[in-house]
Amino acid sequence: MRADFKVLFDACVLANAGVSDLFLRLSEAPRLLLPKWSEEILDETTRTHVNRLNWPVDLSDSWRAAVEEYFPEAMVGDYAHLVDQMTNDPKDRHVLAAAIRAGADLIVTFNLKDFPEDSLYSWNIEAVHPQDYLLTLYSMAPQIVVQKLNDIARDRDEELVQRVLRLGTSLPNFTAHLIEDLGLDV
Numbered sequence: 067m068r069a070d071f072k073v074l075f076d077a078c079v080l081a082n083a084g085v086s087d088l089f090l091r092l093s094e095a096p097r098l099l100l101p102k103w104s105e106e107i108l109d110e111t112t113r114t115h116v117n118r119l120n121w122p123v124d125l126s127d128s129w130r131a132a133v134e135e136y137f138p139e140a141m142v143g144d145y146a147h148l149v150d151q152m153t154n155d156p157k158d159r160h161v162l163a164a165a166i167r168a169g170a171d172l173i174v175t176f177n178l179k180d181f182p183e184d185s186l187y188s189w190n191i192e193a194v195h196p197q198d199y200l201l202t203l204y205s206m207a208p209q210i211v212v213q214k215l216n217d218i219a220r221d222r223d224e225e226l227v228q229r230v231l232r233l234g235t236s237l238p239n240f241t242a243h244l245i246e247d248l249g250l251d252v
Contacts, residue, residue, distance in 0.1 A: 073199070074102040074142070074165040076158070076175035077110035080133075081119065085196050085236050089174070091214040093137065098203050098210060101140045102168040106160050108133070142168040155180035165191050174199050176236075197237040204243070212248065227252060 080086045080103065093101045108130055115126035134141070145160070145167035152159035158180040165173050166189050173181060173193045181193035194202075204211045212226075219229035227250045234241035245252055 069098045069100070071099050071172075072102055072168055072170040073099045073172045073174055074161065074168055074170040075107070076161055076173060076177065077107050077114060078176045079174050079196050080107065080111040081114035082176075082196075082236055084233050087218055088200070088214060088233070089196070090133070090137070091217060092203060092211065093140075096210055098207055101137055102142050102165070102170050103140055104142045104145065104160065104164040107164065152185065154182060154185035162186070162189070162191070165189075172199065197240040200237060200240045201243060204240070204247075208247075212244075215244075226250070 075086075075089065079089065089099075089101065092098045112126050112130055115121040115129070116123055121129075142164045145163040148163035148166055149159045152162045154162050155177075158175075158177065161173060161175070162181065162185065170191060173186075173191060174196050175181060175193055176196065178193055178195060186193060200211070215229055216226055219226045222229065224232075226248075227245075230241055230244050230248075230250060231252065244250065
């Protein structure tokens with residue numbers, strides 16, 4: 067499967083290691099989406115890693131270098147001229163402008179309040195919560211989503227159920243759906 071659905075990830079999603087890992091793996095073959103972000107979004111992710119989540123600077127730098135290396139086509143530029151036209155939350159206008167420039171259909175964010183529908187409608191873009199988008203991806207390609215989760219669990223020397231439960235803090239509805247659908251013993 068090869069999906070060319072462009073999705074712009076907000077820094078709050080990229081900064082969440084477990085959620086970001088799953089989305090990035092879903093962006094690899096067989097990919098379910100094409101990830102998009104900007105330098106500004108990656109800068110914000112780095113600040114969140116270091117200043118809020120207390121990641122060592124070298125770990126955050128390593129994460130960013132890997133993301134830029136493995137997903138060079140994800141970088142969006144030349145959107146600054148659009149920022150003043152945006153009507154969403156001022157601190158996230160750069161996110162919407164980057165999404166427009168990327169030709170993205172979705173902005174995946176935990177901060178839905180910063181992207182009211184009336185500020186997105188004319189641009190034909192939607193903002194969705196990560197768990198809602200993951201539920202959509204799971205409904206379209208459950209085998210791929212479960213395989214990516216199994217890959218993450220294996221790489222972290224965990225059982226699938228442990229990996230799914232770890233996502234529960236950030237993605238409770240997605241986690242509950244997986245537990246029920248897969249019949250996981252918790």
